[in-house]
Amino acid sequence: xxxxKLTFLACAAAVVAAGLGATPSAADHSTVxxxxxxxxxxxxxxxxxxxxxxxxxxxxxxxxxxxxxxxxTLRGSGAARTVLxxxxxxxxxxxxxxxxxxxxxxxxxxxxxxxxxxxxLRGYAKHGLWATGTDRLKxxxxxxxxxxxxGIALERSVRSVVTHNAARDNGDAGLFVANTVDTEEGARDxxxxxxxxxxxxxxxxxxxxxxxxxxxxEHNEVTGNCAAVFVVGDERSPRAGDMSVSHNHVxxxxxxxxxxxxxxxxQGSGIVxxxxxxxxxxxNRVENNQGTSPLSGGIVLFKSLVGTPNENNDIRDNxxxxxxPADLANRDTASNNTFSRNTCTLSEPAGMC
Numbered sequence: 001x002x003x004x005k006l007t008f009l010a011c012a013a014a015v016v017a018a019g020l021g022a023t024p025s026a027a028d029h030s031t032v033x034x035x036x037x038x039x040x041x042x043x044x045x046x047x048x049x050x051x052x053x054x055x056x057x058x059x060x061x062x063x064x065x066x067x068x069x070x071x072x073t074l075r076g077s078g079a080a081r082t083v084l085x086x087x088x089x090x091x092x093x094x095x096x097x098x099x100x101x102x103x104x105x106x107x108x109x110x111x112x113x114x115x116x117x118x119x120x121l122r123g124y125a126k127h128g129l130w131a132t133g134t135d136r137l138k139x140x141x142x143x144x145x146x147x148x149x150x151g152i153a154l155e156r157s158v159r160s161v162v163t164h165n166a167a168r169d170n171g172d173a174g175l176f177v178a179n180t181v182d183t184e185e186g187a188r189d190x191x192x193x194x195x196x197x198x199x200x201x202x203x204x205x206x207x208x209x210x211x212x213x214x215x216x217x218e219h220n221e222v223t224g225n226c227a228a229v230f231v232v233g234d235e236r237s238p239r240a241g242d243m244s245v246s247h248n249h250v251x252x253x254x255x256x257x258x259x260x261x262x263x264x265x266x267q268g269s270g271i272v273x274x275x276x277x278x279x280x281x282x283x284n285r286v287e288n289n290q291g292t293s294p295l296s297g298g299i300v301l302f303k304s305l306v307g308t309p310n311e312n313n314d315i316r317d318n319x320x321x322x323x324x325p326a327d328l329a330n331r332d333t334a335s336n337n338t339f340s341r342n343t344c345t346l347s348e349p350a351g352m353c
Contacts, residue, residue, distance in 0.1 A: 076119030275304025
């Protein structure tokens with residue numbers, strides 16, 4: 001054997017030895033905490049460390065779960081098999097807030113890399129899942145139904161991925177994402193939060209995006225709500241907007257919801273922008289949303305509650321048909337929003353189809 005080959009083999013052996021002697025990664029020490037019916041999910045979460053998984057067996061669990069451990073996976077056995085419902089006896093902060101699962105970080109110390117998967121959250125007084133102050137939260141395969149306010153709700157959170165969930169028959173929005181719910185401030189940048197491949201039905205509003213920037217709402221099916229998609233802004237700075245609403249199927253959102261202090265009655269609203277800027281509404285299929293509310297129609301631009309107009313929004317390449325009183329409705333005062341290459345029949349004002 002040549003000296004060159006001997007040298008190569010010696011180096012290769014050194015590399016292998018270094019690899020074998022290296023300290024294992026945190027993932028190598030991760031633990032699966034298994035929860036069976038009658039056992040406490042919260043107890044397993046409390047025992048978990050970063051990188052661990054809490055695996056919940058099929059069954060119905062009367063519980064409110066508070067997550068403050070980073071890099072934790074909370075996984076059920078499927079939304080039809082693992083079901084969480086309220087427990088009136090619980091008195092912790094999450095129970096008092098009326099939520100099923102609370103994922104809790106802060107602005108100063110965001111809770112990172114939490115994943116909630118494959119379970120149902122049913123009948124909570126306020127929210128099925130509530131998350132605040134998170135970074136890279138993942139919510140997948142969750143069914144949130146018949147909760148008092150929001151099905152799945154996020155605030156003060158960045159880089160979230162909310163995908164392949166179902167939210168139905170919730171008191172307000174099926175999916176709700178916002179800058180913050182307890183203070184008045186300008187829009188926050190989500191650093192690319194994605195709401196994708198969700199099915200939203202029977203809620204007051206399918207998706208509400210409030211005072212946010214840099215976010216995408218895409219490939220969702222939204223049907224049977226009073227209103228499908230609301231992008232909400234106002235006069236504060238930064239303005240809400242700079243987001244994408246694309247490739248959604250928005251159809252037959254004709255449920256009736258009474259007026260509130262903030263909004264007129266809702267019925268037959270497809271995609272509605274109020275007080276937003278630089279939002280791209282593209283390649284959506286918006287069909288058969290019909291009503292007589294000021295916000296009714298297929299794709300609607302409407303000034304915000306404080307009179308702030310939508311500006312520099314781009315509505316194009318959408319199929320918008322069978323909506324009433326109009327497929328496209330520009331009920332705003334600004335002149336710098338653009339409508340182009342949309343396939344539709346009726347517009348307000350005329351001439352946009």
